[in-house]
Amino acid sequence: DQQVKQNSPSLSVQEGRISILNCDYTNSMFDYFLWYKKYPAEGPTFLISISSIKDKNEDGRFTVFLNKSAKHLSLHIVPSQPGDSAVYFCAASERGATNKLIFGTGTLLAVQP
Amino acid sequence: NAGVMQNPRHLVRRRGQEARLRCSPMKGHSHVYWYRQLPEEGLKFMVYLQKENIIDESGMPKERFSAEFPKEGPSILRIQQVVRGDSAAYFCASSPGRVANEQFFGPGTRLTVL
Numbered sequence: 001d002q003q004v005k006q007n008s009p010s011l012s013v014q015e016g017r018i019s020i021l022n023c024d025y026t027n028s029m030f031d032y033f034l035w036y037k038k039y040p041a042e043g044p045t046f047l048i049s050i051s052s053i054k055d056k057n058e059d060g061r062f063t064v065f066l067n068k069s070a071k072h073l074s075l076h077i078v079p080s081q082p083g084d085s086a087v088y089f090c091a092a093s094e095r096g097a098t099n100k101l102i103f104g105t106g107t108l109l110a111v112q113p
Numbered sequence: 114n115a116g117v118m119q120n121p122r123h124l125v126r127r128r129g130q131e132a133r134l135r136c137s138p139m140k141g142h143s144h145v146y147w148y149r150q151l152p153e154e155g156l157k158f159m160v161y162l163q164k165e166n167i168i169d170e171s172g173m174p175k176e177r178f179s180a181e182f183p184k185e186g187p188s189i190l191r192i193q194q195v196v197r198g199d200s201a202a203y204f205c206a207s208s209p210g211r212v213a214n215e216q217f218f219g220p221g222t223r224l225t226v227l
Contacts, residue, residue, distance in 0.1 A: 004155075034215065043117070043204050043218035044156070089155060098169035099208070100146065101216060103155040 003027045004092050006104035014112050019077040021107050023090030026071065030092040034101065035064060035075045038087045047088075048075070080111045115140065117207050117219035118187075125225045126195045134190040134222045138207030145188045146206045146216055147180060156204060162188060195226045 005024045013019045023033075031052040036044035050057040050064045050073070057064050063076045077084055087108050091101040118137040126132050138145050144163055148156040161169040162182040173180065177195075182188040192199055202223050206216035 006155075036218075041220075041223075043119075043206075043220045046215050046217060049215060091156075098161050099144075099216075100158040100161055100169060100172070101148075101156075101206075102158065103148075105155040 002105075003030075004090055004102050004104040006088075006090055006107050008107050009105070010108040010110070012110045012112060013080045015082055016079045019075075019080045019084065019109055019111065021075040021077075021088050021090075021109065023073050023075075023104055024071060025073075025092055027092070027094065027102075028071070029094045030102075031095040032093045033064070033066060033073050034091045034093075035062075036089045036091060036103075037084075038089060038106070044089060077109075080109075082111050082113050085109055085111045117142075117205055117217055119203075119205050119219035119222050121222060122220060123223050123225070125227065127227050128196060129194050132192040132195050132199070132224055134192075134203050134205075134224070136188040136190070136205030136207075136219060138188070138205075139217055142207035142209050142217075144208045144210060145182050146208075147188075147190050148204045148206065150202045150204065150221075152201070159190075192224075195224075197226050200224055200226045 034049040035047045038044045048059050048062045066073045087106045089106045090104040146161050147159040150156045158172040160173050160180045177193045179191045202221045204221045206218045208216045
């Protein structure tokens with residue numbers, strides 16, 4: 001039962017262009033969503049988050065969009081840089097629960113110089 | 114300004130041995146979470162602890178696995194009688210409180226069972 005889904009295992013983008021990573025969820029009780037970036041042999045690094053009361057949150061080159069009716073969120077990175085090459089995980093937590101995060105399976109982003 | 118610390122970074126055990134994984138949360142954080150990442154998969158929640166209390170262990174296998182977060186010292190994830198299927202990366206995360214949703218992760222312990 002995969003409650004958070006990242007259907008694209010990989011994405012390749014040219015440096016300077018926009019990277020769009022997608023995430024779908026099935027649990028309507030999720031009220032907080034996060035994106036993490038992970039390099040090989042390291043722990044995930046928090047990037048950006050969004051509460052369900054918002055539909056957009058921006059932090060520098062990173063913007064997260066939330067479409068609650070479609071149960072879909074996306075992470076936009078613009079402009080993409082080679083150092084952005086990593087695995088990106090979408091995660092969600094549930095209202096009233098114990099703050100545990102439910103992760104997607106990740107998308108490997110490769111930014112080509 | 115140390116982040117979340119985990120040790121050892123790499124652990125090799127033979128089938129049937131015990132594995133002990135340690136996690137020291139960020140300074141000021143009293144909430145600890147353990148996650149496991151199997152090869153080619155995302156991170157899966159295992160257990161959530163506060164000092165001296167297990168709050169949610171819904172992701173922990175019922176047998177062989179246990180976790181603690183004592184009043185003094187690091188949080189410990191203990192796996193008894195390890196099997197090959199326990200081979201994975203185990204990540205610890207911490208947060209300052211339950212309300213804060215952002216969790217900060219350590220570098221992980223990579224357990225290999227021979």
